[in-house]
Amino acid sequence: MFTLDYIGKSLNLKGVIVKNIVNIAEEQHIYLSLPVQEQCCSHCGHLNSYIKDYREQRIKDIGFGSTVYLYVRKRRYACKNVPKHFVSL
Numbered sequence: 858m859f860t861l862d863y864i865g866k867s868l869n870l871k872g873v874i875v876k877n878i879v880n881i882a883e884e885q886h887i888y889l890s891l892p893v894q895e896q897c898c899s900h901c902g903h904l905n906s907y908i909k910d911y912r913e914q915r916i917k918d919i920g921f922g923s924t925v926y927l928y929v930r931k932r933r934y935a936c937k938n939v940p941k942h943f944v945s946l
């Protein structure tokens with residue numbers, strides 16, 4: 858049995874954390890996330906932001922011969938300097 862770490866490496870997704878893999882009939886659903894890092898605000902450029910919430914984005918059929926869905930958990934940040942939000946992985 859393959860580990861989630863091995864599967865992440867075999868997909869050549871450097872730095873990506875494979876959280877879970879679910880097989881449903883002929884489909885494979887792979888749930889991914891990235892480690893939390895400080896993000897520069899896309900509006901003012903400062904590092905003074907925090908994670909406001911998460912949004913999951915589904916990427917369909919990446920071409921491994923069967924139907925594969927990647928789920929990426931995107932983070933939405935709020936800036937402490939300006940009342941703006943921005944999205945990052």
Ligand SMILES: [Zn+2]
Binds near residue numbers: 899902903937939
């Ligand atoms: Zn800002």
